[in-house]
Amino acid sequence: MSSQRYERNLADTFDADGSDSDEDNDGDDRQRLMRGSPSTSSAEQTTTESSSTTQPAPVIERRNTHLPAFVPPRPGGRVYGGGSGSDGVFANLSAKPERGVEKEEHPPTYEQAAADAAPPYWETTILAPGLGGPDEVYIEGLPVGSVFSFIWNAMISMAFQAVGFLLTYLLHTTHAAKNGSLAGLGITLIQFGFQMKTWGSAGPSAGGDPQYTQPPDPNSHDFDPNQAQAGTAGMDNSGSSGGIGDIAGSEWLAYLLMIAGWFILIRSVSNFLRVRRHEQLVLQSPDRGLTVPVIAEGEEAETVSSMAWRCSGKTNGELINNLFRNGLIESDRVRDAMLKVDRAHYTPHPSTAYQDSPQSIGHSATISAPHMHASAATSLLPFLHPGARVLDVGSGSGYLTALLAELVCCEGKKGRVVGLEHIKELRDLGEGNMSKSERGTCLMEQGSVKFVVGDGRKGFIDEEGEGECWDAIHVGAAAVELHQELIDQLRSPGRIFIPVEDERGNQHIWVVDKNEKGEVKKKKTYGVRYVPLTDAPTRSS
Numbered sequence: 001m002s003s004q005r006y007e008r009n010l011a012d013t014f015d016a017d018g019s020d021s022d023e024d025n026d027g028d029d030r031q032r033l034m035r036g037s038p039s040t041s042s043a044e045q046t047t048t049e050s051s052s053t054t055q056p057a058p059v060i061e062r063r064n065t066h067l068p069a070f071v072p073p074r075p076g077g078r079v080y081g082g083g084s085g086s087d088g089v090f091a092n093l094s095a096k097p098e099r100g101v102e103k104e105e106h107p108p109t110y111e112q113a114a115a116d117a118a119p120p121y122w123e124t125t126i127l128a129p130g131l132g133g134p135d136e137v138y139i140e141g142l143p144v145g146s147v148f149s150f151i152w153n154a155m156i157s158m159a160f161q162a163v164g165f166l167l168t169y170l171l172h173t174t175h176a177a178k179n180g181s182l183a184g185l186g187i188t189l190i191q192f193g194f195q196m197k198t199w200g201s202a203g204p205s206a207g208g209d210p211q212y213t214q215p216p217d218p219n220s221h222d223f224d225p226n227q228a229q230a231g232t233a234g235m236d237n238s239g240s241s242g243g244i245g246d247i248a249g250s251e252w253l254a255y256l257l258m259i260a261g262w263f264i265l266i267r268s269v270s271n272f273l274r275v276r277r278h279e280q281l282v283l284q285s286p287d288r289g290l291t292v293p294v295i296a297e298g299e300e301a302e303t304v305s306s307m308a309w310r311c312s313g314k315t316n317g318e319l320i321n322n323l324f325r326n327g328l329i330e331s332d333r334v335r336d337a338m339l340k341v342d343r344a345h346y347t348p349h350p351s352t353a354y355q356d357s358p359q360s361i362g363h364s365a366t367i368s369a370p371h372m373h374a375s376a377a378t379s380l381l382p383f384l385h386p387g388a389r390v391l392d393v394g395s396g397s398g399y400l401t402a403l404l405a406e407l408v409c410c411e412g413k414k415g416r417v418v419g420l421e422h423i424k425e426l427r428d429l430g431e432g433n434m435s436k437s438e439r440g441t442c443l444m445e446q447g448s449v450k451f452v453v454g455d456g457r458k459g460f461i462d463e464e465g466e467g468e469c470w471d472a473i474h475v476g477a478a479a480v481e482l483h484q485e486l487i488d489q490l491r492s493p494g495r496i497f498i499p500v501e502d503e504r505g506n507q508h509i510w511v512v513d514k515n516e517k518g519e520v521k522k523k524k525t526y527g528v529r530y531v532p533l534t535d536a537p538t539r540s541s
C-alpha cells in the first residue's frame, strides 16, 4: 500500500501522464494552496487518503499546518488576530514548507539509487549528440574540435597577438580552439624573442652611433666582454644608445621569450594530439568507453581504459593476442595456455566475455580482468612446472583454476590444481563452467582439477594428494594479513600470490617466496582492487 502511494506520488511529481499544460499546473497549484490553507480539516485529509484506492491519486499529500505559536487557546468570546481560525496574514504562514510532508517522502530504493549513480571519478569522457554530430566526444568536459579549428585559432591568436590570444582563449569551446590559441601565443612569443634579439644586436649599430664599439664578432655569443668593454672605456653611457650591458640583458630576455614560446607551442600541440588520440580510442571502442576497467594504481585511468579497449576482442583468440601484443601478457607459455581456455565459458554474459574487464558473477564476486589473470599466472610461472601442485583460493568463476591446470598438466605430466571457494554456489559455478569444454571435463575426470568448499584463509590439506604441500598458491581475494597457514602449506621452494589490504584500504599484491631452505621472503608489488577474503556469508544474509 505504501509503496503504491509512493509510486503514485513519484508519477505525479514527474507528471506521469505527460501533460504539462499551464492549466493543469494552475489547477494543481490552486489545489495545493487549498490543501495548505488552515481551514482544510483533518477529516478531509483522511477521506482523500482512504478514497485513494478508487480515485486517481492526490497530487501531493499534505497535512494541515499546525503552528501552535499562532493558535492560542480560545478564550470565550471574540478573538482578534486569532491564529489558524482566522484568515489574513496568518493564513499565509501555512504556505511554509512543512516537516510533516517530508516525513512522508521515502528515500529511493537501492536499485533506483544505483541506476542513478554518479559516474566513476575517472570517467571524464562522454559522447554527446551536439553540433559536432552524433558522435561528438567530450573529454574533460570539452568537445575535441577539428584540426582546422586548431589552425584557425592559432592564426588569429598569432595575428592579433595579445588581443587575439585573449579573445580566442577566453572564448574557446573546444580543445582545438584552446590549444590553437595557446599555440598562437607560443609562436607570438618566439617571434618577439627573435625580434628582440635582432633588434638588440643590430639596433645600435644601425643607428650609426659613433661611440659604439663593435665586439670582434657580433654574431658570436662568447665574445670577450672585456675586449668590448675596453673599447667603450670613457664612453658616455648616459644617452639612449645603450651599452654592452643593455644588449646582453635584452638578449637574455629574447632567449627567455623564445624558450617560453617553444614550450607553450610544443605543449599545446601535444595536448591537442593527446585529446585527438583519446577521441579516436573512444570512437573505436566497441562499448564507447562505458566499461569500468580501473585495476592497478600507478596506471592512469585513461591508460587503463584505453588499454582495455585496445585489448578486447571479438573472439577469445583476438582478446588474448591483443593482450599479448600490448604487453599485458608477457610470456608465450601464459599466452598459449590462455588460448586454450575460452573465457566465454566463465563469464555470465557471452557478449562481454572477450572484454578486458572484470565482470560480476554473483554473490558479490567478480571474474577478474584477463590481464589480471595473466599477471597472476606470470608471477607464479617459475613454480608452475609440468606436474606442479597449485591451490587457487577464491576460485570464483573457475577461469584461473582452469588456466593454472593448462600450465601444469602438460608434457604428459598430471599436475594437480584445487579451486577453493567458501561459497558453495560459486564452487559449483566453477566446476560447471569448466565442464563446458571437453578438455575441462577431462581434466576434472582424471583428477587433475578439483573444486572444493572451505575457508581459503586456512588453506587446504589435500587428502587425495596425500597431504602434499603446494608449489604455488594463488589467492583471488584481498586478505588483511598474510595467513600463516598458507605459508606453512607452501613447498620449499614455492610461491604465493596474494592481494593484501592495508589499514587505509589500499590493496597491493604481495609475492611470498619460500626457498629451498624454507626461508620466507615477502615482496609488496603493484596496487590492485579485489573483493575481500572474508568469512563465508551466513545463509540468511
Ligand code: SAH
Residues within 6 Å of the ligand: 365, 366, 367, 368, 393, 394, 395, 396, 397, 398, 399, 400, 420, 421, 422, 423, 426, 454, 455, 456, 457, 476, 477, 531, 532, 533, 534, 535, 536
Ligand atoms: N579468481 C576468481 C576471483 C573470484 S572473486 C575469478 O577470477 O573468477 C574472489 C572470490 O574469493 C569470490 O568468489 C569469493 O567468494 C572468494 N572468497 C572470499 N573470501 C574467501 C574465503 N575466505 N575463502 C574462500 N574463498 C573466498
